[in-house]
Amino acid sequence: MPSRWLIRCGKHRIAKAEDDLDDVNQEQEKAQKELDAINETIGLLHQTAQAREEQKAMEAQMEADRKAAAEKSETADKISAAELALKTADTVQASTYANAAYAAAADTLARARRSCSRGTSGPRR
Helix, strand or coil, rough: CCHHHHHHHHHHHHHHHHHHHHHHHHHHHHHHHHHHHHHHHHHHHHHHHHHHHHHHHHHHHHHHHHHHHHHHHHHHHHHHHHHHHHHHHHHHHHHHHHHEEEEEHHHHHHHHHHHHCCCCCCCCC
């Protein structure tokens, strides 16, 4: 009789151990699903951070482009103003009465036009 009792106790322990193993497997599956979800969230956060960095870089480039366009527009406005000033000087025959100043202004305007056509703003003073 004790051997039957031992067999039954052994079978009961085996059944209990199998139930515990099933519980552990279920917990492991649950933990794996949670880990997969967390890893997916981390991946999305990395993508979001990368997108933000790209957005900042694009915004910086757009700002630089805007500044360059504003400078080019400002330069074009100054050249137009200088052209108008020379035309006004022509009406009073400045090339005859103030030849040195007129020549210097015409030379400066020509250099500004060349600089603008090359896309450079030239040296700043």
